[in-house]
Amino acid sequence: MxxxxxxxxxxxxxxxxxxxxxxxxxxxxxxxxxxxxxxxxxxxxxxxxxxxxxxxxxxxxxxxxxxxxxxxxxxxxxxxxxxxxxxxxxxxxxxxxxxxxxxxxxxxKLRPQGMPRNRRELLGFDDLTMDLSSMVVRRGECKVHLSALQYRILRLLLEDPGIVRDREAFITACWPPGVEVESRTVDIHIGHIRRALEACGPDLIRTVRGVGYALCSGKGDEGSVAG
CATH class of the missing domain: 3.40.50.2300 (Response regulator)
Known part of the structure; x- marks a missing residue:
């Protein structure tokens, strides 16, 4: 919560x-x-x-x-x-x-889209799970440590794992309104999340050059920007 x-x-x-x-x-x-x-x-x-x-x-x-x-x-x-x-x-x-x-x-606007209200819920993709009640992220038995902002970014990716989100979508959903955020800032945080996840297993983040990011089980980068 x-x-x-x-x-x-x-x-x-x-x-x-x-x-x-x-x-x-x-x-x-x-x-x-x-x-x-x-x-x-x-x-x-x-x-x-x-x-x-x-x-x-x-x-x-x-x-x-x-x-x-x-x-x-x-x-x-x-x-x-x-x-x-x-x-x-x-x-x-x-x-x-x-x-x-x-x-x-x-x-x-501080909540990721679709954040649950007072109920335990899990999001998952491959061996990655996110408990929306306790805010705990795991890959298999490995606990993944993220900042609050990185958690919100990963939360958005897990909402629709196969959908490519552009950088503006991350800025709108994950940063407070009115805050000026450069596209490169999104790339940097995606890079941090990618490294945190890779500490527990293969890369799960697909980068689509010039577009944005999605989750993918295989080697799905198309011109990696971050990480």
Whole structure:
């Protein structure tokens, strides 16, 4: 399950957000202070919702820590009054009172297409399996270690293994909206995924030159770009 770290002072607001996000398939983690946020940093975090109180000067340094440890996670700022630095490097800014639907629309874009809601589900191809509930990827008995972004990219490939996805499809599905991503960045991450999978078996990623990527059991590269 994908996790969102929430740091707000209002307990009722946290409970409301937890309820809304659970219905969308997200697990929420409460962080009551900056130390809790730093302790929660892990690759399976897809977003941070951080309340910045009026007059706060801590937003910039806190976001820098989050960006450094979880560069692929989205940062959402809940700004109250004239919070200082709240907009700096934030992917999405909320000001109370806000419409929950707008927040949910943004968070839905952090999920790969077709992400399950609150049910255990497996995707597989050849000897590769992905558990969408635990976010564990395996090749046979070998566990494959991926970053959160690489997991989302592989997730998209596993949705339709034989379909060639172009780079724009990966950018749209796997990166937060509004983030500028070069095509070469997709190639680099595909290369990382390819090497992680090859540590446990033969290459499964087919590269179609000038088009994109798909999964293939045989040697299917047509002018490899990454890896």
């Amino acid at each position: 994908y996790r969102i770290v929430i740091s707000v002072r209002d307990a009722q607001l946290f409970l409301l957000l937890r309820h809304l996000l659970a219905r969308e398939g997200f697990e929420t983690v409460l962080a009551q202070c900056s130390a809790d946020i730093e302790a929660s940093l892990s690759p399976d975090i897809v977003g941070f919702l951080i309340e910045v109180p009026t007059g706060s000067h801590d937003a910039t340094s806190l976001v820098a820590v989050v960006r450094s440890s979880c560069p692929d996670a989205a940062v959402i700022m809940l700004r109250r009054g004239e919070a200082i630095g709240a907009e700096l490097d934030a992917d999405f800014v909320l000001e109370p009172p806000f419409e929950p639907a707008k927040l949910l629309d943004f968070l839905r």
